[in-house]
Amino acid sequence: MRWIAAACVVGLIGLAGFWLLTMPRPLDAAAIANAQGDPEAGRLVYFAGGCASCHKTPDQDDPLHLGGGFALKTPFGTFVAPNLSPHADAGVGRWSLADFANAMQRGIAPDGRHYYPAFPYTSYQRMTATDIADLWAFILTLEPVETIAEGHDLGFPFNIRRGLGLWKQLYLDGKPFAPDPAATDVVDRGAYLVNGPGHCGECHTSRDAIGGPDPSRHLAGGPDPEGEGKIPNITPHADGIGAWSESEIAYSLESGFTPEFDSFGGTMAAVVRNMAQLPASDREAIAAYLKSVPPLADAN
Amino acid sequence: MNASCTICVAVAASAIIAATTVAVPAIAADDPAVLRQDMMKSVGAATGMSAAMVKGEAPFDARVAHLALRVMNASANGFGALFPEGSETGAETEAKAEIWSDRAGFDAAVAKFRDDTAAVLAPPPADLDAFKAAFGQVTQNCGSCHEKYRVKK
Secondary structure (H helix, E strand, O other): OHHHHHHHHHHHHHHHHHHHHOOOOOOOHHHOOOOOOOHHHHHHHHHHHOHHHHHOOOOOOOOOOOOOOOEEEEOOEEEEOOOOOOOOOOOOOOOOHHHHHHHHHHOEOOOOOEOOOOOOHHHHOOOOHHHHHHHHHHHHOOOOOOOOOOOOEEOOOOOOHHHHHHHHHHHOOOOOOOOOOOOOHHHHHHHHHHHOOOOOHHHHOOEOOOOOEOHHHOOOOEEOOOOOOEEOOOOOOOOOOOOOOHHHHHHHHHHOEOOOOOEOOOOHHHHHHHHOOOOHHHHHHHHHHHHHOOOOOOOO | OOHHHHHHHHHHHHHHHHHHHHOOOOOOOOOHHHHHHHHHHHHHHHHHHHHHHHOOOOOOOHHHHHHHHHHHHHHHHHHHHHOOOOOOOOOOOOEOOHHHHOHHHHHHHHHHHHHHHHHOOOOOOOOHHHHHHHHHHHHHHHHHHHHHHEOOO
16 A cells, blocks of 8 residues: 555656656747847848758748648658748747747747757757847748648657657757857858758768767768668768868859769758858858868768 | 860760760660669769869860750650669669659659750850850759659668
8 A cells, every 4th residue: 555655656756757857948038139130141041041941832942932831751750841931820920039039949839839859949059049030030021821731740659749848858958059169260150050050960960769869970971761861971081071172062062063963862952952042151161160070980 | 175175075075975875775785774874974974074164163165065965965865764664673773762653753854854955955055154054054953853853872
């Protein structure tokens, strides 16, 4: 009898612990810009962030028509990107900058629900408050789209959003981007673009069993979790792009061409359409940073 | 003609010979997957020569430009026939299953590549600006077809 009571108490503590551990943790007010964002600057943040790759209406070419509906197939189920246009009902038209910043940097919806990390907020958490405010100002200038995207198709337990709080304890550290004091400004700019808005590691860093990026495999590629094929190693190792010069890397991000004049395909094709919109100096900064990361061999 | 352009023309000529040889699958009883890969390799070579001129790394030469676009057009003409049923696997092919499950979409992508490469040859670009525009038009096809129908392995 006493034993059963003890088990119940332990169970209750477990539940309370789960509740506490999985609670949404919003941004401090100080981490949200208080100045009005600049939509012109936000346009570049939008392309650096690759929002169109997931949120644009599929099967049409306008990268600013944000009706959502793109399906991302993962080992956990299929995620569908929502409408990101400033439509009041179908999109984010009623949101405040604070709502937007909490979505982008803490993965929390205005009603407190956790977002799934298929929305790459683990990278976006590194973005500056200014970039977030500029991006928000830009999104508000876009055409409102009325379509409501379908819901996700996920099995148990991945359909329980609350459980994501635990996942976030592991992978969402809330740290802003920290420049490396030993690196040049150009390499730092590249590091910010790659690890913050550009979210290159979301694809190029392989993931562990519960879907978190494995830091010991930073940018070293691996099997494509979305299906067949592999994501290439982009570290400066012979297995990666060690043989590519900085200018070849920068040109590949603009044109989609490898140094052998093969052309990027798969999900990288959309990345290139976004990268091509950035100033040349940003592509060069990314190239300089990719040349500076630790070279890693392919895993085998 | 300076030395580097002689080399350009020689490379272009060998690329076009490769392309036209594989563009006639009937006489080559080889694996269609190998043939289409060879064809794409010559498209890659033609693209590389073109890009060097577009980027200003090589002087513009109208004959080289013409040859490069011809290689692409010849390849586009023969390419669609090199994906028969049964060639979905083997030869380390990077062709995606969608080529066979969405044949109409793939055929349309091949047709667009053929039409775009034909359009820029009538007449062939005579100066660098015209060639830059032609290059932009035809190379849009690379990424958009690879996005849907090709997977890196």
